[in-house]
Amino acid sequence: MRIAIVMSSSSSSRSLDPSASAKAAARKATGGAVERVSPATFPNTVWGRGFLDKLDLSLQAKQGHPKYEILKEEVRKMVKYEAKSGNDKTMIADKLRLIDTIQRLGIGYHFETEIEEALKRVHDLGEDSSFNNIDEEGNDLYHKALQFRLLRQQGFRVSTDGFRKFMNNEGKFEQWLATDERGLLSLYEAAHIAFNGEDTLDEALSFATKSLKSLMQHKKINPSFQKQIDFAFRVPAWKCVPRSLSRHSIDFYSGHQDTSLHNQKLLMFAKLDFNMVQKFHQQELQELADWWWGSIYEATDFPYVRDRLVESYYGINSIFFEPKYRLGRIIATKFWLVLAILDDAYDNYATYEEVRSLTEAVDERLDARALQELPDSMKKVHRIILNMYDDFEREVGEIGPTFGVEYFKEELKRIIHSYLGEVECRNEGRVPTLEEYMIHGYGSSGIPVLCASAMLGMGAEVATREAFEWVANESKMMKATAVIGRFRDDIFTHKFEQERGHSASAVECYMEEYKASEEEAVEFLWKKISNAWKDVAEECQKSSLLPVAITERVLNLARLVSVLYENGDCFTNPHLIKDHLKSLFIDPVPL
Structure with missing residues (x-):
């Protein structure tokens, strides 16, 4: 996928079969004109529209247990x-x-x-x-x-x-x-x-x-x-999403019989805190559900977009779960869902001319005038982007300076250019070298733009200009996290994407460049992932000039990938992760 940590099977257009080469030749012969891609069939959402209806989202429910502060x-x-x-x-x-x-x-x-x-x-x-x-x-x-x-x-x-x-x-x-x-x-x-x-x-x-x-x-x-x-x-604990580790540890600790480790007060406070924070998350999910299903998903009626509200919220919640980052979660989840629309449009639905026009509109003008020159199919997408920018300017402006929004816009331009580059590579029917592949792969991993979107709601005292510059300048940690996301995605999804007639993933690029077997290619990518984790670990040391609050967000993006691809592509196949998300957002910890 292009959004490596979001949805692998719909992105990174991959294809090496003879029919794909024939299609590429036909596109060249017709000046690049192509028929519309037949959207792939993906599983429906596993969450009903009323999945939050039976939950108590009142203010009283969020106030917690009377012993909470005492135990803390x-x-x-x-x-x-x-x-x-x-x-x-x-x-x-x-x-x-x-x-x-x-x-x-x-x-x-x-x-x-x-x-x-x-x-x-x-x-x-x-x-x-x-x-x-x-x-x-x-x-x-x-x-x-x-x-x-x-x-x-x-x-x-x-x-x-x-x-x-x-x-x-x-x-x-x-x-x-x-x-x-x-x-x-x-x-x-x-x-580790x-x-x-x-x-x-x-x-x-x-x-x-x-x-x-x-x-x-x-x-x-x-x-x-x-x-x-x-x-x-x-x-391993250091590579685990914090909230996922919490739920596992509470369940484990509850049944631990070793009295030297068991502390009832500690356990009770952890349970109360988990349940109280879960109430905050449920309220945020309700707010996002009203926005997504009420203003975007049904209102725009895109035939190709996957309905993945809860999975998208989980992705952002994995970056920061603490109550103080509420605005960051709201903004970044909205963007994750918009990015999913873009990802599917570029890869799974639109023609080359349509996505090229959309790229130019976003890249050059970013105003309503651009709508008049867009194909009808892309006007809705562009309007969503413009409205999103207006919303973010307003929401960020309520807590401080809005300079981060401009950095965020530049990161969005970067990722859609990466998307377009991959579409062009698919249309040409060629397999790039691994180095060439990663030129687009860094941006299309989704790491830089998702990090920038998450920082918008953290406040300018933490998400400083220097922090946004660090993201924009392809720092060592950002590159390493993108490698983890990009290569892990390709390892787990390349076979499915080949069956769909997509362009080359990192696996096929390595195989073609070095005349290697699939097994050798996958082994090489795992080594690259291992080395990238070491880069991430070193960049998290206190010698960094950035606040821990920023580097921790990037670290959590790397951690998220391990969960999303533990048993397959959990974004495209949400049933693989439903029980886990239910334990985080729906089911409270038994007291």
């Missing part, structure tokens, strides 16, 4: 790192486990200052915090890996040297560690926050993966711990 302050006291704790390693170990649990449960956003202060103290202790009191040899792999992961995901610079004590002279992890269940899982999680060139963490990931699989095959593992391993293999 009690948890705050738990996480505070008191000065008197010094460098006592038992205190450090307890604090690390508490912080890990709080973050997994999705309530860390309430205690950002306390968590930052606690982890800074741990970081300032350096490698001396080796937990020798727990194991006199200093061989507590679980806590060492946990400390490394929490510090690095918080943005602190931390070396991999602390893992050398667990390795032999040949650079391999000691075999006696292969039966340390907790230590292996902690090491596995930590190894590696930078490029960190061979120690590459070896750690290989060793932990192999050893855990061996234990599951040959040793009876506690069912509760087995669930932890299974989830980590599906998606």
Whole structure:
């Protein structure tokens, strides 16, 4: 797909079959005139129009439980790192486990200052915090890996040297560690926050993966711990969408029988917070449903557009779920849905002349006069874009300066030019090199423009001009996130798209350029994705000049891809993800 994190099967026009070449030749012979594409048949929405009708969206419902504030302050006291704790390693170990649990449960956003202060103290202790009191040899792999992961995901610079004590002279992890269940899982999680060139963490990931699989095959593992391993293999904590991790962790933590980890007050606050935030999300969904179904989807009556309101909201909710980002979610979800219309128009419905005219209208004039020169089929699309710009100017203007809207417009121009470039490549019937493919693939991944749309509602004090310039200038982190989205999309959807007669994906480009097999191409792309994740991890460090609130949004876009393509293309086939979305937006956590 062109919107890599949105809908793969309708985008990235791919086709290498002889009939496609014949069609390309025919287009050239007729000066590029083409018949209208027959829209593909996609599954209908899995949500009825009244799916929110039975929910209580009143103000009282959002006010939460009477014990909510009391429990929040009690948890705050738990996480505070008191000065008197010094460098006592038992205190450090307890604090690390508490912080890990709080973050997994999705309530860390309430205690950002306390968590930052606690982890800074741990970081300032350096490698001396080796937990020798727990194991006199200093061989507590679980806590060492946990400390490394929490510090690095918080943005602190931390070396991999602390893992050398667990390795032999040949650079391999000691075999006696292969039966340390907790230590292996902690090491596995930590190894996913590696930078490029960190061979120690590459070896750690290989060793932990192999050893855990061996234990599951040959040793009876506690069912509760087995669930932890299974989830980590599906998606490691650092690469998981925060809200999805929260729901999983609350369900897991509720059934945990280990009293050393189970804290009833902590669990109750996490449940109350999840349900209260869910009420805010439900109200936002209702507002968006009125807009989408009332003003756009039915009013415009496009025959080719997929009805994916809830899936689109999930995509944006994955970028930021916190109540304070309500406006950001509303704006960005509206844009996601408009982008879906554009994506399907360019790829699944319109002729080349129609999309070329639309591109020129958006690129050059962006005013009502352009409507008179557009084909009738594209006038509705252009009008939606103009109305969207007006709405965003007004909504952003209510909270501060509107300079971000101009940056956003430029990103929209970039993506539609990428769309048009892919249509031209399809019409020519040629397979570009992988490098050529990614010239359009970066823009068509959807990462830059979705990031810009999300930043619009965050406020100018966070989403500064410098932040928008960072997006516009194709920073290392933006490029890496686009690679993750673009290549993961192509890996999971290229076969289906080939059957539809689309142009080459990254898989076919690599196969053609290097005369490689499909298996070799996919292996190469997975390596590129792995390296891109390492770039993302490094760019999240505190040396970045950008606020964490901005880099976290881009990180969450990368995380989102893992969920959308876990079992196939969940946007095009919404039944694959319906139960998960229901657990996030419809079903409250049982108290």
